[in-house]
Amino acid sequence: MLKTDFKTYLKDRNLKFYDDKILKIKNTLNNGGEMLDWYDINKCISPDEVIKIKNISKEIRKNCELFIVIGIGGSFLGAKAVITALKPYFKKEKPEIIFAGNSLSESYLTELISYMDDKETIINVISKSGTTLEPSIAFDIIYEKMKNKYTDDELKKRIIITTDPEKGILRKLADNNNYQSFIVPTQIGGRYSVLTAVGLLPIAVSGIDIDKLLLGIKKVNKDLAFKYATIRDSLYHQGKLVELFTFYEPKLEYFVEWLKQLFGETQGKNKKGILPSSSNNTRDLHSLGQFYQDGTPIIFETIIGIDKKGNLKNNLYKYPVEDINMIALKQVAYAHFEAGVESNVIMIDDLDEFHIGMLIYFFEIAAAAGGYLLDVNPFDQPGVTAYKKLIEKELKK
Numbered sequence: 001m002l003k004t005d006f007k008t009y010l011k012d013r014n015l016k017f018y019d020d021k022i023l024k025i026k027n028t029l030n031n032g033g034e035m036l037d038w039y040d041i042n043k044c045i046s047p048d049e050v051i052k053i054k055n056i057s058k059e060i061r062k063n064c065e066l067f068i069v070i071g072i073g074g075s076f077l078g079a080k081a082v083i084t085a086l087k088p089y090f091k092k093e094k095p096e097i098i099f100a101g102n103s104l105s106e107s108y109l110t111e112l113i114s115y116m117d118d119k120e121t122i123i124n125v126i127s128k129s130g131t132t133l134e135p136s137i138a139f140d141i142i143y144e145k146m147k148n149k150y151t152d153d154e155l156k157k158r159i160i161i162t163t164d165p166e167k168g169i170l171r172k173l174a175d176n177n178n179y180q181s182f183i184v185p186t187q188i189g190g191r192y193s194v195l196t197a198v199g200l201l202p203i204a205v206s207g208i209d210i211d212k213l214l215l216g217i218k219k220v221n222k223d224l225a226f227k228y229a230t231i232r233d234s235l236y237h238q239g240k241l242v243e244l245f246t247f248y249e250p251k252l253e254y255f256v257e258w259l260k261q262l263f264g265e266t267q268g269k270n271k272k273g274i275l276p277s278s279s280n281n282t283r284d285l286h287s288l289g290q291f292y293q294d295g296t297p298i299i300f301e302t303i304i305g306i307d308k309k310g311n312l313k314n315n316l317y318k319y320p321v322e323d324i325n326m327i328a329l330k331q332v333a334y335a336h337f338e339a340g341v342e343s344n345v346i347m348i349d350d351l352d353e354f355h356i357g358m359l360i361y362f363f364e365i366a367a368a369a370g371g372y373l374l375d376v377n378p379f380d381q382p383g384v385t386a387y388k389k390l391i392e393k394e395l396k397k
């Protein structure tokens, strides 16, 4: 299950003021409309598409050594988050999954191109617009390599395109060459797209059970997500401008990167919004713990914990390592609370497909509700568009 603790490390606050606002937000989400299809899982992904994803991913797992996922932002972070959270730390598995197109590093692309030399490769390029700079450049270079490596017939099995259902350069490329393709639903924005083919195909290729992931979504207590949204909003209006997503299992590192995009792009506009940040504990307590405890009082925390008994014994303490981690989580939260740094706690029973599914949907609801509470459009990103235009202009000179 997903449990929340909105009491132990938070000061009492009256949230009655939010009741009407939340009712309105619930109506908006339930009624659906522009960019709201993510809220209804049936509109994210159809049963037929789930079957298609499972079939293709089975084939890919049988026949390919290297699976390259090209995308950035919402077209990358969701899959990377789930795969990093759920796959083992050290075991090497086939196919190896590599992400590209999320930077402009020439050395990364140069090394990747030669890494492909002796490996059976399949690529999945993901871009709703088809025009984003980083994945466009990466795809151009990797596609060229694929064309040199494989025949046209082979390419039909090795290029998979996930993009807009009708528009854009990638849709045209898929149609003209009979490449396998998936859609990014028109009414779902990048940062809310992990439960569409954008995230689900790479996740399935990694061997993760996407049925269990989707089951988790159906079990979320939406009221808890709305309550969390109101607490964040009230903390923000009390001058807590930074939300530290704190985690004690390093496998959640990219999940929190995904959260930072989800909340940052949803709320940070019109000179408003909470700055999402993250803390990989206990590692970061030894570098930033001093600031959290004692620095400028602009932080609140949202702790994501895994409430699981440990097994790994040691000679120093009577507790297994997992239990020591939980003791650290609680005592650190308490120390911070005593210093005026409040925390929400969100606990899952285990780090598995079901609970990651729950976390995804819980946070998507809270982020969107948070946008509405701040009176901004949760689903646009005008600031991103602004810098993209300037880079394009310079590149055309």
Ligand code: PA5
Pocket (backbone or CB within 6 Å): 072, 073, 074, 075, 126, 127, 128, 129, 130, 131, 132, 135, 189, 190, 191, 192, 265, 381
């Ligand atoms: O949330 C968003 O809309 C963005 O982060 C996009 O996902 C990101 O810019 C990539 O866009 P595209 O999928 O069009 O390449």
